Amino acid sequence: MLKVVIDTNVWVSALISSKGKPRQVVSIIQQSGFIFFYPKQLIEELQEVPEKPRLAPKISSSQIERLVTLIESRGRLVELDSVVLAVSRDPKDDPFLACAQSVGCNYLVTGDKDMLVLQFHGTTKILTPAGFLSVLESGGEDG
Numbered sequence: 001m002l003k004v005v006i007d008t009n010v011w012v013s014a015l016i017s018s019k020g021k022p023r024q025v026v027s028i029i030q031q032s033g034f035i036f037f038y039p040k041q042l043i044e045e046l047q048e049v050p051e052k053p054r055l056a057p058k059i060s061s062s063q064i065e066r067l068v069t070l071i072e073s074r075g076r077l078v079e080l081d082s083v084v085l086a087v088s089r090d091p092k093d094d095p096f097l098a099c100a101q102s103v104g105c106n107y108l109v110t111g112d113k114d115m116l117v118l119q120f121h122g123t124t125k126i127l128t129p130a131g132f133l134s135v136l137e138s139g140g141e142d143g
Helices: 008-016 021-030 040-051 061-074 091-103 129-138
Strands: 003-006 035-039 076-078 107-109 124-127
Touching (some): 003 091, 091 124
Parallel strands (some): 003 107, 107 124
């Protein structure tokens, strides 16, 4: 079974639009199509979303609560003692990269250009939601 880390921006995009690739990724999670892992920073970032002026009109606290419940019930929390990586141009990305590396994930799914530019982190391939869906549709583990 595929092991995956899904970045915060994919979760947020799935809440904003009922159509699109991020929503499809989240729908697959609800069908238990793969195992996904997450660092505690994902939950922290999601809980800040309703406070962001740009996102507050689009996403309610109750939507975030439901999403966090889904993530905590379907995903596997990866406890990272400390993140000493300095891999991404954005330090907020490093816990997601460390999470993927620590459990040997096949994929990290993101829309974040700072991570996408890396293409790989160790053996983890970094893909957009569309790229990840293509991998799933092909039934393989190669991107």
